[in-house]
Amino acid sequence: MKLFPPLLIIISISLHADQIDSLQAQIDQLKEQVNTRQERASTFNPGITVFGNLFGCLGGADDEVEHDHGAEGHEGHHHGAACPNSLWLREVELDFRASVDPWADAVLILSLEQEQPGIFSAEVEEGYVTLRQLPVINAAPLGLKLKAGRFLTSFGRFNKIHLHDLPQPTLPFIMTAFFGDHGLARNGVSAQFLIPTPGDDNALTATIEVVGGGGIALSPIEDHTWPGFLGHLGWFFNLSDGHDLELGASAYVEPQNNKPVKPVQVYGGDFNYKWKPFDRGEWRSFLFGGEAFLANVPDQISGNLPFGFFAWSQYQFNQNAYLGLRYTYGQNLIDRTHYKHGVGMFFTYYTTEFLRFRFGYERLVDRVVASAGENQVMFELNFVFGSHPVEPYWVNR
Amino acid sequence: MIRFFALLVIFAIPLWASKPLQVVTTLPILQSIAKAIGGADVEVKSLGRPGQDPHFIQPGPDLWKKTRKADVLIEIGLNLELWAQKVVDESGNLKVRNGQPGRIVASAGIAVVDVPKVLSREFGDVHPDGNPHIWLDPIRVKKIAANIARGFSLVDPTHRDTYNLNLQSFQKRIDEALFGEQLVREVGGEKLTRECEAGNLFRYLKDKKLESKLGGWFKKAAPLRGQKIVTYHKSWSYFADRFGFTVPTEIEEKPGISPSLKYRDEVIALVKQDNVKTLVVDSYYDRSAADYIAGKTGARVIQVPIDVGYVKVAGDYFSLIDYLLDQLNGTK
Ligand SMILES: [Zn+2]
Numbered sequence: 001m002k003l004f005p006p007l008l009i010i011i012s013i014s015l016h017a018d019q020i021d022s023l024q025a026q027i028d029q030l031k032e033q034v035n036t037r038q039e040r041a042s043t044f045n046p047g048i049t050v051f052g053n054l055f056g057c058l059g060g061a062d063d064e065v066e067h068d069h070g071a072e073g074h075e076g077h078h079h080g081a082a083c084p085n086s087l088w089l090r091e092v093e094l095d096f097r098a099s100v101d102p103w104a105d106a107v108l109i110l111s112l113e114q115e116q117p118g119i120f121s122a123e124v125e126e127g128y129v130t131l132r133q134l135p136v137i138n139a140a141p142l143g144l145k146l147k148a149g150r151f152l153t154s155f156g157r158f159n160k161i162h163l164h165d166l167p168q169p170t171l172p173f174i175m176t177a178f179f180g181d182h183g184l185a186r187n188g189v190s191a192q193f194l195i196p197t198p199g200d201d202n203a204l205t206a207t208i209e210v211v212g213g214g215g216i217a218l219s220p221i222e223d224h225t226w227p228g229f230l231g232h233l234g235w236f237f238n239l240s241d242g243h244d245l246e247l248g249a250s251a252y253v254e255p256q257n258n259k260p261v262k263p264v265q266v267y268g269g270d271f272n273y274k275w276k277p278f279d280r281g282e283w284r285s286f287l288f289g290g291e292a293f294l295a296n297v298p299d300q301i302s303g304n305l306p307f308g309f310f311a312w313s314q315y316q317f318n319q320n321a322y323l324g325l326r327y328t329y330g331q332n333l334i335d336r337t338h339y340k341h342g343v344g345m346f347f348t349y350y351t352t353e354f355l356r357f358r359f360g361y362e363r364l365v366d367r368v369v370a371s372a373g374e375n376q377v378m379f380e381l382n383f384v385f386g387s388h389p390v391e392p393y394w395v396n397r
Numbered sequence: 398m399i400r401f402f403a404l405l406v407i408f409a410i411p412l413w414a415s416k417p418l419q420v421v422t423t424l425p426i427l428q429s430i431a432k433a434i435g436g437a438d439v440e441v442k443s444l445g446r447p448g449q450d451p452h453f454i455q456p457g458p459d460l461w462k463k464t465r466k467a468d469v470l471i472e473i474g475l476n477l478e479l480w481a482q483k484v485v486d487e488s489g490n491l492k493v494r495n496g497q498p499g500r501i502v503a504s505a506g507i508a509v510v511d512v513p514k515v516l517s518r519e520f521g522d523v524h525p526d527g528n529p530h531i532w533l534d535p536i537r538v539k540k541i542a543a544n545i546a547r548g549f550s551l552v553d554p555t556h557r558d559t560y561n562l563n564l565q566s567f568q569k570r571i572d573e574a575l576f577g578e579q580l581v582r583e584v585g586g587e588k589l590t591r592e593c594e595a596g597n598l599f600r601y602l603k604d605k606k607l608e609s610k611l612g613g614w615f616k617k618a619a620p621l622r623g624q625k626i627v628t629y630h631k632s633w634s635y636f637a638d639r640f641g642f643t644v645p646t647e648i649e650e651k652p653g654i655s656p657s658l659k660y661r662d663e664v665i666a667l668v669k670q671d672n673v674k675t676l677v678v679d680s681y682y683d684r685s686a687a688d689y690i691a692g693k694t695g696a697r698v699i700q701v702p703i704d705v706g707y708v709k710v711a712g713d714y715f716s717l718i719d720y721l722l723d724q725l726n727g728t729k
Contacts, residue, residue, distance in 0.1 A: 105486075132486075132489065132491065132494075133491055139491075140489040140490075140491060142489075143461070143465050143487075143488055143489030143490070144489060145487075145489055194458075194461060194462055194465055194488070194489065197462075200442070200459070200462070200463060201459060202459065202462075203457075203458035203459050203461060203462040205458055205461075234458065236457060236458040236459055238457075238459045241446055241448070244455075244457065244459075246458075276455070278446065278447075278448035278449045278450070278680075278681060279448065279680065279681060280681065280682065280683045281449065281450050281453065281681050282450060282453060282681075282682075282683075283683045318655075318683075319655045319683070320655075351654075352518070352521070352522060352653060352654060353522070353653075354518060385518070
């Protein structure tokens with residue numbers, strides 16, 4: 001009789017252990033089922049990301065000098081000088097993306113904008129399908145990716161970056177002067193290739209785009225007869241662990257219907273150096289880049305080829321804080337001897353990749369009208385939510 | 398003419414057949430395992446480099462190019478390498494897209510821990526499908542290897558037998574490294590693995606009076622059993638579970654978020670209260686918070702890679718685990 005209780009305990013313990021094992025197995029199985037079910041539920045919904053961008057600026061010209069000589073293009077595109085001294089929700093962007101079928105993926109980026117407080121506009125910033133294999137032959141020669149729809153064209157680097165992904169609160173003025181407030185976004189088709197090159201530590205990409213013509217800021221003629229032709233070559237070098245260099249060249253040509261008028265032509269060069277060491281890689285980085293632009297303005301006397309460029313740099317201090325600088329130079333589209341240039345400085349603080357605060361100051365000086373200067377103090381708050389955003393690989397975070 | 402084509406075919410077949418399977422992996426650890434499984438029949442490149450943070454690898458054009466011609470891409474999965482999708486998209490390689498036989502998800506079917514109960518970024522940059530840092534557990538690595546072998550066989554059935562043989566010898570090597578050769582010889586790796594997975598290994602060995610025969614990594618890890626160790630990121634959950642120590646907290650406040658001063662003080666209090674002797678920081682994280690905590694508590698900080706190739710002595714999976722145990726034990 002006295003033997004019984006210990007025996008019972010032993011039996012119950014061993015039963016217990018067996019039960020735990022089988023329960024554990026069941027739990028694992030259930031976990032797997034739950035995981036696959038979650039995936040199933042969302043399979044046919046597009047990935048949605050929402051970006052919000054709050055912007056504020058305070059600014060003015062030295063001695064309130066009036067200058068409306070079209071320094072930034074024929075339409076007198078405002079930048080800097082037109083700072084409304086206020087804080088407003090500059091942009092809300094909705095990014096949808098999903099696979100369409102075995103051949104294509106689709107991207108739709110809708111943007112609700114307030115260029116100035118109270119002035120709203122809604123637009124399709126980008127909307128395109130990417131064919132990842134050609135129908136019929138069902139292959140992608142040279143890694144071809146064919147894009148059709150509306151997209152940010154591949155002229156240089158900054159032009160392809162959305163406002164909320166820029167390392168600076170505004171586009172450099174030279175870009176808005178040459179291309180327009182939003183850079184060169186067009187309807188058309190785009191083909192990207194990976195050109196074979198020897199070695200593993202470099203890669204050559206080529207992009208060819210045919211887009212709708214007209215409406216480029218540097219051309220006053222709204223001629224939509226001819227499409228625009230754009231080409232970009234990018235050569236990426238992995239110099240050593242943590243050191244990358246990318247060089248690029250771009251060209252945009254748009255023939256004009258009116259024969260004596262020369263075609264719209266813009267040529268560009270870009271470079272970008274990035275240091276991001278492997279040790280403490282999320283805590284330190286250094287970027288140095290720039291882009292140059294040379295244009296032919298159709299209605300001008302031959303020989304006037306306005307030129308502009310910007311150079312920028314950004315240093316990361318810790319997991320959260322970045323300090324950036326940029327210098328921008330741009331010749332007037334009508335009179336090359338008349339130019340504007342200036343320096344901006346930007347401090348950026350990320351709490352996470354989803355929330356960013358940025359403070360900036362930029363001073364631009366106009367070299368004709370008695371060196372008139374404009375000062376602008378900027379504030380930017382950017383937030384992101386939804387599915388994991390696609391990050392441009394060349395900018396931190 | 399027909400003879401010419403026949404000759405062409407005869408010569409082309411061996412040429413075609415001898416071309417090794419082109420494999421890219423997201424991480425060096427997967428490259429090392431894939432080499433062990435594929436042997437001479439595969440050529441393996443890693444997209445991530447030794448010492449790079451696996452969460453944040455730049456999906457740049459050099460990686461598109463490496464992936465362009467691959468027959469197989471191996472990733473851990475579980476939302477660790479979010480950047481890999483961008484690489485595959487840009488490479489234009491259709492064979493390694495999600496769901497294709499050429500895409501091997503190494504974590505498939507492997508039990509995970511730390512699955513968040515609530516999915517919200519309020520809790521930081523969490524891994525929504527559970528902790529993806531599965532490779533520091535040798536038992537799970539055997540399954541990773543099996544997934545890779547199965548994937549290789551699917552894409553390249555002619556070498557199926559080789560892959561399976563290589564898998565068996567890799568798994569046996571793991572068993573011997575983990576339990577010790579003698580114990581594996583007497584009990585068998587499968588039985589030991591089963592007991593291990595059920596959390597019964599030590600009770601089983603005690604019942605069978607085999608404790609003294611336990612060798613390998615388990616023997617080496619004996620001093621760690623029951624210890625409390627604080628890590629920077631949740632990359633050590635599986636290693637801790639396997640070798641019997643606990644991680645009462647992480648130094649980062651939430652995944653991807655460095656500790657605030659207030660949180661750092663809370664960690665200090667916990668380190669003192671739990672008598673934590675060791676703080677572990679993965680090589681690609683910042684160690685300053687750990688150093689500060691160590692200064693206030695007398696704990697020691699070790700900064701180590703959790704992938705192969707970053708330090709010379711940890712060139713493959715076996716030497717990596719050896720190296721990590723040595724570091725944790727403070728013996729080297
Ligand atoms: Zn992680």
